[in-house]
Amino acid sequence: MKKVLFLLVSLTLILAACAPAAPVINTDMMQTPSAATGNGNMPMNTETGNSEMITTGTATPGAMMATNPEAAHMMEPITAPNVEPASSDLGGQPLDFRLEDGIKVFELTAKAVKWELLPGVEVTAYTYNGTVPGPMIRVTEGDQVRIIVKNELPDPTTIHWHGVEVPNAMDGVPGMTQDPIQPGETFIYEFTAKPTGTFMYHSHYEGDIQVGAGLYAPFIIETQEPEADPPAVDKILMLSEWLVRDGLTYAAMPMSGMEPNYFTINGKAFPATETITVKKGDVVRLRFIGIGQFIHPMHLHGVPFKVVATDGHPVPEMAQLTKDTISVAPGERYDVEFVATEPGQWMLHCHILHHTTNDNVEPGGLMLVINVTE
Numbered sequence: 001m002k003k004v005l006f007l008l009v010s011l012t013l014i015l016a017a018c019a020p021a022a023p024v025i026n027t028d029m030m031q032t033p034s035a036a037t038g039n040g041n042m043p044m045n046t047e048t049g050n051s052e053m054i055t056t057g058t059a060t061p062g063a064m065m066a067t068n069p070e071a072a073h074m075m076e077p078i079t080a081p082n083v084e085p086a087s088s089d090l091g092g093q094p095l096d097f098r099l100e101d102g103i104k105v106f107e108l109t110a111k112a113v114k115w116e117l118l119p120g121v122e123v124t125a126y127t128y129n130g131t132v133p134g135p136m137i138r139v140t141e142g143d144q145v146r147i148i149v150k151n152e153l154p155d156p157t158t159i160h161w162h163g164v165e166v167p168n169a170m171d172g173v174p175g176m177t178q179d180p181i182q183p184g185e186t187f188i189y190e191f192t193a194k195p196t197g198t199f200m201y202h203s204h205y206e207g208d209i210q211v212g213a214g215l216y217a218p219f220i221i222e223t224q225e226p227e228a229d230p231p232a233v234d235k236i237l238m239l240s241e242w243l244v245r246d247g248l249t250y251a252a253m254p255m256s257g258m259e260p261n262y263f264t265i266n267g268k269a270f271p272a273t274e275t276i277t278v279k280k281g282d283v284v285r286l287r288f289i290g291i292g293q294f295i296h297p298m299h300l301h302g303v304p305f306k307v308v309a310t311d312g313h314p315v316p317e318m319a320q321l322t323k324d325t326i327s328v329a330p331g332e333r334y335d336v337e338f339v340a341t342e343p344g345q346w347m348l349h350c351h352i353l354h355h356t357t358n359d360n361v362e363p364g365g366l367m368l369v370i371n372v373t374e
């Protein structure tokens, strides 16, 4: 009798445990509007206005997060009361400075703008000075640098100088090295630029939202002695991701329901990415910067390249790997160089091939053409 009772109880428990899992894999449910769990903040992938987590059968983590108010905030669309037009169609351009008592003074304004990923696809982006990426700060090792940051975003922010060796108080970590820069406030960063190399700056406040929304830019520190034999072409390629649904922009992240559907090099998706034109025989340097939340194995057609610097630090010649694909993880930088020996139009693209699509349609995303002319 005890055994039968035990079996009955076990069966009941098993049935109870299985029941909640059923809707996750039921595709009919995914198409049906439901008011039961929606919080109005979740990205949508149907026309029905369904705000439930509805992407795939693996939606459980996102669905669990939706009950956490802070997580729901992460899933809200990127919005601002004062979204301006982009200040230029080209991001990452050199930022002018003024000299004050030997200090190079730069000015940044964090603000929301409309940014075009490719013709017909516009996002609401959080930017430095109105472009994605923000303007490039390019200085010489040993320069005294002052960066005045005005926050015109609706949210607090800070800037982290990723890889640059700054004093602790300048490191941009909210609640640890500084108070967040509140909307309308200004904060001044000041440090000596070191070491030489490829670095970046980006938001360190709600980074999963603000960096995904576009708050990043290159920071290049040149050697004090000019390079003896600089490459003919020296390009910075910042890799990132976006999530656009029903005309709304969300911060893409590796979380169920928040996966990206657009992928950009310097804020542009192919075919809007820059074509790099070089002459046969030119030395080409590409500086990959992983600023998104996903890894991107970048593959070059035609000729291999050498990895000459990792995370800004030079690789001794004897240790330089020769490769044709390099995985750029979030936060990493790789400087690679090659000689353009073969004329033609050569692709450079991510080899996670979903990342070469725009909203699931190929070709798009992380691709660009290197045009080698005679």
Ligand SMILES: [Cu+2]
Pocket (backbone or CB within 6 Å): 295, 296, 297, 350, 351, 352, 355, 366
């Ligand atoms: Cu990729």
